[in-house]
Amino acid sequence: MAPRRVRRAGPQRPRPRVRAPRARRVPAVALHQLPERRSAGHGPRQRLPGAGVSAAAPRAGGRVVELVAERSLDVVEREVPEPGPGEARVRIRAVGICGTDVHGYLGRSDRLPMTLGHDAVGIVDALGADADAEHGTADDVTPAVTVGDRVTIDPTVRCGVCGSCRAGLPQVCSGGGYLGMTATGTMADYLTVPVGNLVPVADGVSDVAATVLEPIAVALHLLDRVGAFSPPARIAHVIGGGPLGVLLGQTLGVFGWAVTVHEPQAYRRIVAASAGLSVAEPGQVTPDSAPVLIVETSATAPGVQLARTLATPGSxxxxxxxxxxxxxxxxxxxxxxxxxGVRAGVGQYPAAIDLVARGLVTPLITVSHEFALDAASEAFAAVTDPAREVMRAVLLAEPTPERSTEGNTP
Incomplete structure (x- = not known):
């Protein structure tokens, strides 16, 4: 399958001069239609495995994309794994290439070889023993999954028994990990994971859209973390206009925040503006004295310096x-x-899916390129080439007609 540049509705070349307008808020009608949150109040929450839940480390099979050295990927064939007790096997249909994957590709991976990827959608292919019992079906948890269900995977791996897990903080589990970083990732035909990490995907959310859910889940976790630290005026500055920054900013906007995205690259500012966000080049906005929320997503030293500049007292x-x-x-x-610190979006995927299904957050605007799974090397080369202007690339293991339901066909 040849790579395709995905063109979507929105501003086209010639590119307009980007200004820093007043930060915009989401219309009030959208706020009234928001799902009611539990506890911190943002929507349905997913049940996380508790004490006593155990499963083997995630295992990949079929075609597997392995990072074997800096900027070097191999596509190898592995035996298709069988799910163990409490596990499910997922047949992967599509995987997004996240900034974290790019960092690993460029030499920041903690281990080699490594199967990258954590943003994926697939079909439940098989269930291990006791998988239904591990998942739970109470009113406030994710529905139990069955073979044939379309799911995304919450990438946080947790032991369920350490002090962090018992305290409800599985994202910092001392014995856990994260798919594609410290545990086998999703860039493969098949992956076994604990069934509690699976979240059913609504019919209104396409495969490609389901590969860009993590930024929304992270935004919801951010809102939970901010809590009492929320500035009174609900003004937010998001540093970095990649998919994470754009969708995080859009999610904050849904919940009433006035958001400005700060991004040096013009094509990314155009995408952010098409998402309804105010945009600015770094250094273009002079902060006033009121406390604000600043979210640093760029993972760069200049991004941190900009955050320091924008951080007014009490921010x-x-x-x-x-x-x-x-x-x-x-x-x-x-x-x-x-x-x-805001680490991952564990437990937030049901609410993220709900926001996308209702059209309140639009992840497809960030996807610019699609590649076949076998073309992973070409995909990463494109993503890391500034001249290609790749906003977000997706690897397709199983091209399906369902992807066209949200305008994903060029």
Missing amino acids: TIGLVGRAPADFTSAEILLKELSVL
Whole structure:
């Protein structure tokens, strides 16, 4: 399958001069239609495996994309794994290439060889023993999955028994991991995972859209983390206009935040503007004295420096990207800043799917290129080539007509 550039409705060349308009808010009608959140209040939550839940490490089979060295990928054939107790085997249909995958490809992977990928959609192919019992069917949890269900995979792997898991913080599980980073990822034909990590995908959400759910889940986790630290005016500055920054900003907008996305690359600013967000080049906005929310998604030193510049006294900073820079304790103290780490979006995928199914967040606007799974090397080469202007690429293991239901056909 030859790679395709996906063209979507929105601004086209010639590119307009980008200004920094006043931050825009989502119309009030959208806010009234939001799903009611439990506890922190953002929508349906997924049940996470608790104490006593155990499963083998995720295992990939069929065609498997392995990172074997910096900028070097192999597509190898592996035996299709059988799901163990409490596990499901998923036949992968599509996988998104995330910024985290790119960082690993460029040399930041902690282990080699590594199967990359964590943003995926697929079909439940087989269930291990006791899989239904592990998943649960209470009113406030994800419905039990069955063979043939279309699902996405919450990529946070947790043991269920450590102190963090018992405290409801599986994203920092001492014995867990993350698909595609510290555990086998989703760039394969088949993957076995604990059944509690599976989340059914609504019919109104296409395969390609379901490969860009993580940024929305992260945004919902961010909102939970901000909580009492929320600035009164609900003004947010998102640093980085990649898929994570754009969809995180769009999700914040749905919940009433006035969002400006700061991004140096013009084509990304155009995508952010098409998502209904205010945009600015770095350094274009001069902050006033009111406290704001700043979300650093770029994972770059200049991004952290911009966050420091925008951080007015009393502001809250959410760190989503792992940047090679930091804030000083002096500025945190003297400005009385609140700095929050936001790691993954565990448990937030049902609510993310709901927002997409209702058209409140539109992940497809970030997908610019599609490649076959076998063309993973070509895909990563394109993603890392600035001249190609790849916003987000998707690897298709099983091209299906359902993808065209949200305008995904060029």
